Amino acid sequence: MxxxxxxxxxxxxxxxxxxxxxxxxxxxxxxxxxxxxxxxxxxxxxxxxxxxxxxxxxxxxxxxxxxxxxxxxxxxxxxxxxxxxxxxxxxxxxxxxxxxxxxxxxxxxxLGSQDVIDMQKSDYDIDPITQKELTRLGNLVLTKDGIDPKAQVFRARDMMELILISDRVREAFVNAGLTGFVAHPAEGFDDMFA
Known part of the structure; x- marks a missing residue:
């Protein structure tokens, strides 16, 4: 998926x-x-x-x-x-x-989050204060085994403001004619260019 x-x-x-x-x-x-x-x-x-x-x-x-x-x-x-x-x-x-x-x-x-960011393969910066949350993300690589197969809309656990959706949700948004959104492919996502 x-x-x-x-x-x-x-x-x-x-x-x-x-x-x-x-x-x-x-x-x-x-x-x-x-x-x-x-x-x-x-x-x-x-x-x-x-x-x-x-x-x-x-x-x-x-x-x-x-x-x-x-x-x-x-x-x-x-x-x-x-x-x-x-x-x-x-x-x-x-x-x-x-x-x-x-x-x-x-x-x-x-609500909730998924362990979605492959911390070994993705490019990112860590918040110098919390030493936990990511402040910048480049070339996102997903940990597919960290995502519940039933998850349709979810936050990235290490960058909670990053919201991901499944193919099913993206298709439903498009078919409903919803406006004002862009769905960027998650693999390779770089928040500097989004």
Whole structure:
């Protein structure tokens, strides 16, 4: 089976640069742990003031926070595929003036992780503070035996903000006409060029 690195990408889409008020801190959003009880009900996010000309809204919304911000359509496709390791944390998407432009959006929190990065063969840099998390990844080599064959959407254990999807999920996203995402082949992936 092939795997893909999932990224929200669009040349003209809106960009979000902050989570709702009273959200868990950014590092908690990439831990792969449930956050439903900590996430603010009725939270709002707005288009970044640094990108005033970026106003289009897609199913995957680019952001500088390192989360998957998606429409409910993405969540529905995953439910139809019976993916059971994600939680959808609803937010209202607002324009630059805080006028609502989409209520059917949320943070897609991918729960858990897989031991997917071959640390002997991949090229990477390790965080000098934690000495654990990877800060840069180049020429990714997968450890196929470290991936549960049932895993469809998952985080890379040594780089938790890196989200991978299976062929099945990629195909379902394409067939559903979801917009604003790119699936990069995982083998050989280099985050400097993604």
């Amino acid at each position: 092939n795997y893909w690195v999932l990224k929200a990408e669009s040349p003209d889409g809106a960009i979000i640069d902050a989570m709702p008020k009273d959200s868990p801190t950014n590092w908690k959003l990439s831990k792969g742990e449930p956050l439903g009880r900590q996430f603010p009900m009725g939270g709002k996010v707005s288009f970044s003031d640094h990108f005033m000309d970026r106003r289009k809204v897609y199913d995957f919304v680019r952001n500088t926070v390192g989360v998957l911000l998606v429409s409910s359509r993405v969540n529905q496709v995953l439910k139809e595929l019976q993916v059971d390791n994600t939680e959808f944390l609803p937010v209202t998407l607002c324009d630059h003036q805080w006028n609502p432009v989409g209520k059917d959006y949320g943070v897609l929190n991918v």
